[in-house]
Amino acid sequence: MSDYLLELARNPYAKQAIRSLGLPIPLPRTLKRGDGADAAAPLAGSTMTAYGTSKLAAAAVAATTEAGAVVKTVSVQPAASSDEATGTAEGEAAGETTDALLFDASSLRSSADLAQLHGFFHPRVRTLNADGRIVVLGRPPAKQDSPETAAVQRALLGFVKSLGKEIGRKGSTANLLVVAEGAEDRVAAPLRFLLGVRSAFVSGQQLTVGTAAKRGASDAIAQPLAGKVALVTGAARGIGAAIAARLGEEGAQLVLVDRPEGQAGMDALIARFSGTTLAIDLTDPDAADRILTHVQTLYDGVDIVVNNAGVTRDRTLAKMDASWWDLCLGVNLGAAIAVTEALRPKLIRRDGRVIFISSIGGLAGNPGQTNYGASKAGLIGYAEALAPKLGRRGVTVNCVAPGFIETEMTASMPAVLREAGRRLNALSQGGLPQDIADAVTFLATPGASGLTAHTLRVCGLHTAGA
Numbered sequence: 045m046s047d048y049l050l051e052l053a054r055n056p057y058a059k060q061a062i063r064s065l066g067l068p069i070p071l072p073r074t075l076k077r078g079d080g081a082d083a084a085a086p087l088a089g090s091t092m093t094a095y096g097t098s099k100l101a102a103a104a105v106a107a108t109t110e111a112g113a114v115v116k117t118v119s120v121q122p123a124a125s126s127d128e129a130t131g132t133a134e135g136e137a138a139g140e141t142t143d144a145l146l147f148d149a150s151s152l153r154s155s156a157d158l159a160q161l162h163g164f165f166h167p168r169v170r171t172l173n174a175d176g177r178i179v180v181l182g183r184p185p186a187k188q189d190s191p192e193t194a195a196v197q198r199a200l201l202g203f204v205k206s207l208g209k210e211i212g213r214k215g216s217t218a219n220l221l222v223v224a225e226g227a228e229d230r231v232a233a234p235l236r237f238l239l240g241v242r243s244a245f246v247s248g249q250q251l252t253v254g255t256a257a258k259r260g261a262s263d264a265i266a267q268p269l270a271g272k273v274a275l276v277t278g279a280a281r282g283i284g285a286a287i288a289a290r291l292g293e294e295g296a297q298l299v300l301v302d303r304p305e306g307q308a309g310m311d312a313l314i315a316r317f318s319g320t321t322l323a324i325d326l327t328d329p330d331a332a333d334r335i336l337t338h339v340q341t342l343y344d345g346v347d348i349v350v351n352n353a354g355v356t357r358d359r360t361l362a363k364m365d366a367s368w369w370d371l372c373l374g375v376n377l378g379a380a381i382a383v384t385e386a387l388r389p390k391l392i393r394r395d396g397r398v399i400f401i402s403s404i405g406g407l408a409g410n411p412g413q414t415n416y417g418a419s420k421a422g423l424i425g426y427a428e429a430l431a432p433k434l435g436r437r438g439v440t441v442n443c444v445a446p447g448f449i450e451t452e453m454t455a456s457m458p459a460v461l462r463e464a465g466r467r468l469n470a471l472s473q474g475g476l477p478q479d480i481a482d483a484v485t486f487l488a489t490p491g492a493s494g495l496t497a498h499t500l501r502v503c504g505l506h507t508a509g510a
């Protein structure tokens with residue numbers, strides 16, 4: 045990556061100018077990311093300090109221990125007054141550092157109880173190692189029996205978003221895992237994701253684990269996608285190629301779709317993983333039918349469908365002609381719906397996964413992107429409406445909304461917009477295609493059955509959007 049702002053910031057005058065523009069000065073550090081397929085114990089070698097006495101906390105500690113983390117549990121409830129005793133973990137020594145902090149806030153009910161957040165994190169936040177992880181456990185605010193308890197549970201999201209912005213400079217993240225009553229047995233995979241290296245560019249987010257989709261039988265950690273067929277559109281390069289590679293690493297057979305110009309990129313993936321390719325333009329009227337025939341003939345069904353192909357055609361609305369509008373909406377939204385509708389009646393298998401690559405542009409909007417913003421928001425609406433229809437068969441439907449990711453698409457942006465897009469997040473850098481691939485792969489695994497109708501932002505806690 046050519047890091048223009050980083051170069052500039054070495055000059056003290058330029059550094060001051062960058063600061064006065066409100067852009068964070070880039071840090072010359074690389075986030076710790078995963079490499080290759082997941083191990084059977086992906087958290088091995090990491091330490092975590094946890095607080096919680098509920099059955100949810102017990103499930104969370106059991107899951108992280110099983111994934112290989114060494115967990116120290118704070119046994120004393122943090123004092124209501126945060127200046128009093130803060131609770132100590134067995135064997136927790138003063139000055140000792142840790143890789144992760146887990147706080148079970150699911151039983152907090154009154155606004156005074158929120159002092160426990162301060163009581164737990166205040167003395168420990170400085171003990172968090174670089175690339176550290178903070179996870180807060182909560183319950184769905186809308187399901188609480190009193191407005192005050194709903195307020196307390198909703199407060200947790202504001203807490204992690206703010207804390208994420210404080211700890212991002214060290215490459216650390218803070219996220220909220222909201223767990224519905226009865227879904228405690230589905231927290232293992234989301235926790236492994238949020239506490240591990242696969243969520244390096246996910247911060248300030250809420251993942252809600254529920255029971256809307258039927259739970260599958262397996263929750264294998266190693267090679268979770270063995271025997272699965274995964275279709276990825278726009279797979280020849282960029283984010284799509286990274287998604288295909290990650291799904292292939294975890295054992296999936298690949299069905300790769302891209303335009304004829306993308307054949308070489310798809311061939312390079314098929315040389316590494318098992319699968320087939322289909323060179324078609326998704327805007328062709330028969331594209332969805334050709335995909336259906338390919339899947340039916342060669343595989344008799346598909347387990348994972350990733351609708352990733354997308355284009356930008358940026359112009360302010362007054363200057364945008366209809367062809368740019370039509371192309372952007374046609375590829376990003378129309379084709380994604382057509383492919384999914386073609387496959388879903390018969391070919392998306394039980395416990396399947398449908399994932400759409402949306403964008404924070406669809407959540408926040410951008411000038412010059414009325415077409416793109418509409419298409420990416422449309423995907424979220426489609427996923428939310430489709431999810432309840434497929435949940436009975438254990439099929440989940442989710443979106444991943446990337447922030448600024450270093451690809452050929454973003455390399456073609458005007459320089460100033462590109463630098464601003466890259467920097468305005470808590471981690472002060474652009475994400476990599478691998479970050480989106482890691483999020484998609486997590487959502488594609490059997491263990492992610494608790495997440496459906498969800499939009500997962502992978503944006504380093506970008507300032508744009510909710």
Ligand SMILES: NC(=O)c1ccc[n+]([C@@H]2O[C@H](COP(=O)([O-])OP(=O)(O)OC[C@H]3O[C@@H](n4cnc5c(N)ncnc54)[C@H](O)[C@@H]3O)[C@@H](O)[C@H]2O)c1
Nearest residue numbers: 278282283302303325326352353354403446448449451453
């Ligand atoms: N890069 C980012 O920062 C970013 C941010 C948010 C969302 N996204 C989304 O992620 C997805 C991938 O983006 P990318 O940055 O890798 O883009 P990219 O341009 O590098 O790759 C897009 C791929 O889609 C394929 N494609 C485009 N139109 C097609 C068509 N009509 N038929 C078949 N294939 C077609 C292209 O050939 C290409 O291989 C897109 O949906 C994009 O909107 C990207």
